[in-house]
Structures are given as structure tokens and as C-alpha cells.
Amino acid sequence: MVAEGSVDAERDAILRALAPVVDGLAATFGPVCEAVLHDYRTPEKSVVAVAGSVTGRAVGGAMSEIGMRVLARGDEAADELNYLTRTRDGTLVKSSTMVLRDSTGAVFGALCVNVDVTAVERVHSLLGALAGRDGHPADLPTTTFGNDIDSVVDALVDTHRHKSWAELDRAERLALFRDLDARGVFAVRRAIEQVAARLGISRASAYHYLAQARAATDPTIPSGGQA
Template sequence: MAGGGSRDGERDAIIAALGPVVEGLVATFGPMCEVVLHDYRRPEASVVAVAGAVTGRVVGAAMSEIGLRVLAGGDEAADDLNYVTRTVGGKMVKSSTMVLRDSGGTVFGALCVNVDITEVAKVQSLLGALAGPAAAPAETPVTTFEHDIDSVVDVLVDTHLPARDGTWSDLDRPRRLDLFRTLDARGVFAVRRSVEQVATRLGISRASAYSYLAQARAGGAEGERGPG
């Protein structure tokens, strides 16, 4: 079996081989297309190549919440194809995230294709209105693309602790555990130092955050430990 060093060399070779593909895809599909190559071995700076300018991604930027979900899936993560999200700036983006694996099946990165379909969506909406009444479209989820991983984690915490729930101190125990369970499922805690960051964001101790995470992963069977 190949050792860790050999596998890293293999992963480096895959990343290097895909670099020209990034540029080639955008050259083929034009300015409405963006292709981003991620190396998940460095979640804080996972973007190693980018062409196009749909989401504003730059080399050296952190993975998005989409990448965190891939990390949460581990080696069982699957490709996520043709999903639609909305940027904070209002762009409608159709995307595909294709995971990269080494010969041992370990997920270590992703090739992401983003297509700006904002104008297409407007035309579709107009045609739908002309055709007559229709069911209200489902709300498109918003994805925040930040350049640093701390901002991505902060956005996820804020998103899953909505204003109607108030502050951490306003949450009862089941909702506190549900918050940690949700953040864990989104891959937040796959990032180094993220538990400490979440604790700071919620205004609780690091020990308390680790305790809630352990309880959430165990199904919440344990009693609360440590200060909130």
C-alpha cells in the first residue's frame, strides 16, 4: 500500500493536471462560467486555481460552506450536480461540485463549476408570468463566498441561529444541541480551531462548546457539563 508521502504526491499530481482544465472550461463556456479548483488539505486556503468571475473567488481563498459539507461527508462524499444557489449580491448561480479522490478513495479536493444564470432566471420568470398563474417558486438558498474560513464559519453560525431564536442564552437545551448538530452536519467542525471560534461567537467557554458537540454527536443523551 502506498504511504502517506506517496499519496500526497499523487494528489499533487492530480491538482497540477487539473490546472489547465480550469482555464479550458472557462475559455469554452465564456464569461458566465467560473471554475474553481479546491485542495481540501488546506481548508483555510483551499482555492488553488480559479478562472472566471462569477462568485469572486480568488486563489488562496477558503472553502465555502459547500466545501465544508463535502468535508463532513468524508470519503463517502458524492458529487453534487446542477444545484442552484444565490449569492449575497443576488446572482443566481447553477453549480456542480465534483469531488477529487486519490487511488485509495480518499477525498482531498473538488472541481467546482459555477454558471451565472441570473438573466436566464429572469427570462424564465417572465415567460412563466406570460403563461399564466403558477405555484410560487421555492426559495433559493443563499451561499456566502468568503476569502477566509473564519468568515464562512461565522456566517453558518449566524444562519443557523436565526434572530427569532434570540441569543444563545435564550435557547433551551434541545435547541442548543440541535444548533451544534446542524453545524456539525454542515462540516463546520471539520475545520481546525472551529470549535473555539463557535464558542467565541456564541459567548460560551471552549469546554462548554466541546461538551455540547460531544452530546450532539452522541444524540444528546449526556447531561450538560460546564458553564454555558
Template sequence: MTDHRTVDAERDAILAALRPVADGIAATFGPVCEAVLHDYRHPENSVVAVAGSVTGRAVGGAMSEIGMRVLARGDRAEDELNYVTRTRSGKLVKASTMVLRDSTGAVFGALCVNVDVTAVGEAHALLGALAGLTDARAEAPVTTFGNDIDSVVDAILDAHRIGPDRPWGGLDRAQRLDLFRGLDEHGVFAVRRAVEQVAARLGISRASAYSYLSQARAATDPTPAGGHA
């Protein structure tokens, strides 16, 4: 049987050991680099250390949509390396998210490295224009890097285009279940009070939200009736 106090102590030690690593990464790459250390045991304030300043994160801040997606995958989560995203302020960021595991193999946090490549992207576009080349690169997705978890949950809801143009009342049952399934896959419901926030945003009762979440999870549960997980 796992001693939770021992595992927690081990996780605390890993996080403590990585704080100077985060400082070293940011110092090596200079002012365009930021290293953020996350403790997923506390999703609403997962940021335990920040070195550098690219996304405006602060200690005690919330995880982004990327972190929530990792959290939703649980121990199946893998490192996400060298992806490109964009902040809401327009910065182009090249990032890597490296999951942290304890000795049991359980994912409990992440070390994220964010590099502001906005100037590089602008230089690339300028040189391409001078050379007469067409820039056909896909637009980088926008990620909400906020210190408030509610703003992150709202951003994920916005991405699902639930609003005046696609009201809850206009969705059929399958679409409603699909919405809750999508939100769950993004890790939204791992966050405390998220069900209440989603219910308020959709204009439904908390009981209805819990019901749809339960039905969505049941519809995707791979365990057959009478079987074992």
C-alpha cells in the same frame, strides 16, 4: 500501511492535471462560467486555482458552505450536480461540485463549476409574465462564497438563527446539542479555530463548546458500546 508522502504526491499530481481542465471549462462557456479547484487538505485556503469570475473567488480563498458540507461527509461524499444557489450579491448560479479522490478512494478535494444564470432567470420571469404564467419556483438558497473562512462559518451560524431573537441562554440542553450536531454536519468544526469562533459567537467558554461538541458526536455515534467501528 499507506505511505502518506506518496499519497500526497499523487493528490498534488491530480490537482496539477486539473488546472488546465479548469481553464478549458471556463474558456468554453465564456464570461458567465467559473471553475474552482479545491484542495481540502487546507480548508481555510482550499482554493488552489480559479478560472473565470462568478463568485469572486481567488487563489488561497476559503471553501463555501457547500464545500464544508462535502468535507464533513468525508469519503462518503458524492458529486452534487446541477444545483441552483444564489450569491449574497444576488447572482443566480447553477453549479456542480465534483469530488476528487486519490487511488485509495479518499476524498481530498473538488472541482466546482459555477455558471451565472441570472440573466436567464430574468428572461424566464419576463417571458412568463408576458405569457400570463405564474412563477411558482422555490427561491434558490443563498450560499456564502468568501475568501475568508470566518465569514463562511458566520453564515452557517446565521442560518441556524442564533442571535438576539434566539439567544444561547434560551436554548435547552437538547436544542444546544442539536445546534452543535447541525454545525458539525455542515463541516464547521473541520476548520481550524472554528470552535473558538463558535464559542465567541454564542458567548460561552471554549471548554463548554468542546464539551457540547463531544456530547453531540457521542449522541450520534452509531458504534455500540464495546463494539468496533
């Protein structure tokens, strides 16, 4: 068995080695590129190195819901390459998220590259219009990038809630908690309290619905337990 302190030291060394890569990527591709290095051991301030300003984050900033999704998958997470999303201000971004593993195979972070392709899309649309073709891209998901993890959690709750809590039936409430759990929200410290406040329910109720949602997914979990 590898000692925990030894694994942490190895992870720290990997992150230190990749820090210059972050600067090199951003310098190579210029102002339209941003490279971000994440340490998932601290989800609330996972950004340990950043170069470029596509998403406006800084060292000590939080992961996005993309990072939460990777975190939720644990060691089963895989690289996600060349996917498109939009920031909340409408910027079209092409991204790649490459997971970092230690020598035991455990996922502990990620190296992310974000490229602002809005300008490229404008040229594409113009050429499409000149050629008589529709140049508008298909609908893309909106991703919240921020230095504050609370804003990311709030955005995820709001995105997946189309009615007030009182208007949701039990199945819809369970589906909401199941979806938030699958997206890694509850891996973040204090997220259960924040979700409860956002929904206007008690902390105990939030724990109850989370436990019920997990029990419905995994029958080995007692339905009356708490997360």
C-alpha cells in the same frame, strides 16, 4: 499500504493536471462561468486554481459551506450536480461539485463549476409574465462564498441560530452543534473557538456541547469527552 508521501505526491499531480481544465471550462462558457479547484487538505485556503468571477474568490481563498458538507462526509461524499443556490448578494447560481479521489479512493478535493443564471432567470421570468405564468423560482438556500473561512463559519452559525444562546434550551443547543458538525464546520482549524465567540460562550462550553451532540449521534463516544 501506500506511503503517505507517495499519496500526497499523487494528489499534487492530479491537481496540477486539472489546473488547465479550470481555465478551459471558464473560457468555453464565458463570463457567466466560474471553475474552482479545491484541495481539501487545507480547508482554510482550499482554492488552488480559479477562473471566472461568479463568486469572487481567488487562489488561497476558502471553501464554502458546500465544500464543508463534502468534507464532513469524508470518503462517502458523492458528486453533487446541477444544484441551484443563491449568493448573499442574490445572484442565482447553478453549480456542480465533483469530488476528487486518489488511487486509494480517499476524497482529497473537488472541481466545482458555478454558472451565473441570473440573466437567464430574468428572461425566463419575463417570458413567463408575458405568457401569464408566475416566473419566480422556488425559494433557494443562500450560500456564502468568500476568500476568508471565518466569514463562511460565521454565516453558517447565523443561518442556523434563530434565537440568542440564552433563549435556547438544551435540546436546541445540542441540535445547533449537531447541525454545524454535520455541515463540516468543526473540520476547519480554530472553528470551535470562532463558534464559541459567535455564540458568546466559553471555549470549554463549546467543546462540551459538541461532545454531547456527537455522543447523542454516536453512542460509542463518551458523553463527557472533548472533541
